[in-house]
Amino acid sequence: MHLLARHQIPEANKDISAMQGVLSASAKQYLFREIKMRRPIILGGNPYIMDYHRKTAKExxxxxxxxxxxxxxxFGVANQLVxxxxLSFSTPTTExxxxxxxxxxxxxxxxxxxxxxxxAADRLAEINLPVIGVGxxxxxxxxxxxxxxxAGTxxxxxxxxxxxxxxxANIGTRGEYTKYQISRFGFESSAIVTGCPSNFINFNTDIIAQLAKGFRSRPRNVAVTAGIPFIPSLSKLEQDLADMVSVTGGAYIVQHGLQMLQIARNEFDLIPADILELCRNYIxxxxxxxxxxxxCRQYAYAFYDVRAWMDFVKRFDFVVGTRFHGAMxxxxxxxxxxxxxxDSRTQEMCETMGIPVCHYKDIQGGLTLGNVFDYFSFDEEKFRACRQQLCRSYISIFDAADVEITKGLRGLAI
Known part of the structure; x- marks a missing residue:
């Protein structure tokens, strides 16, 4: 597939000229050259789970x-590429x-x-195609x-x-901390800070004003991004979060831990008695x-389709918990x-992308519906500026590799 940069369409030329002042150097280069676009393969990262309603929590x-x-x-990556x-890692190399x-x-x-x-390293070497890693x-x-x-990693x-x-650079990192860690192993020029691809799922910038407006009102209906029952230091906090769900008639959305997924799918008979007791005592x-x-039957949910997940949380006016992607x-x-x-991963992502965050050790005396906004605030302009700059860096990876991205994604950088 070939794209010719300036088509003989006056309106298109005007649009391109107007964009020049806000595009990165790599994006400008992308616009004004003839490009043979590479065909992208998302390897081992299909976001669409077929027939998930028929599968067990273990599957x-x-x-x-x-x-x-x-x-x-x-899902973010899949909807940002054209x-x-x-394909799976097990797909034959020739295919x-x-x-x-x-x-x-x-x-x-x-x-x-x-x-x-x-x-995975051996498999990538065997396939021997150019690689981009993001997030x-x-x-x-x-x-x-x-x-x-x-040694393997x-x-x-x-x-x-x-x-x-x-x-x-062909590796987009969650933040400066990860970029620095990569540099310690001698690959500093390979990495650029982009945040997480999930930050660019919604191409509509109006959501930022919605978020700011929401943070100006105390929450009445709360969904919780649930943790796992194997971190004793978080048990009191998890109980406070579960209480908020009960008080507001909210939702307890699980993501990780087989036993947590089983709880949300009414598979209690498949959970060992001691593990189920651990969950009860934790939550x-x-x-x-x-x-x-x-x-659990009333409040616990798990989702296997991002679109349904996002649609569901729209019925709440605040989402909080220890799971980054549930919040995102x-x-x-x-x-x-x-x-x-x-831990470092959630802290880094939130700080990089301007997501409201508080370390659990800084929450004193318990978390309640009345004090939850005392620990979190939203900086509208910081979030907007961070998202735009990170998007430009994210796009630069694909532009340099001649990978076609959607107009919606490119629009977030303008």
């Missing part, structure tokens, strides 16, 4: 990579090369001692410490850097087990939302 847990929040950034193909010319990897918190990506994050307990990588990072489609210790199960999807729907951070 859905596996298909979403252990966290339904992964669907958020996968005609991407979705991959027949389907496209460049690999797009929607990424998460792969940089950490919890991963060993040697197999990469480093995971540690605190941003005050450096990330530790296994170090090899994976090196492989992606080597397979860059141009001399420009609602004052309730008896039968009361807890009834509460609310924000993309124009619903005020905030994150409670407990």
């Amino acid at each position: 859905l847990f596996d298909e979403t990579g252990g966290n339904s929040g992964n669907l958020a950034f996968r 005609n991407p193909k979705f 991959i090369k027949k389907q496209g010319d460049i690999i797009i990897l929607p990424l998460a918190n792969q940089l950490g001692k919890h991963t060993d990506l040697a197999h 990469l994050g480093a995971q540690t307990d605190s941003k005050d410490s450096d990330v530790v990588l296994t 170090t090899k994976w990072l090196e492989t992606i850097a080597k397979l860059a489609p141009s001399a420009s 609602a210790p004052s309730k008896k087990m039968d009361e807890f199960i009834t509460w 999807l609310a924000i993309q729907a124009g619903v005020p939302a905030a994150c409670i951070a407990h």
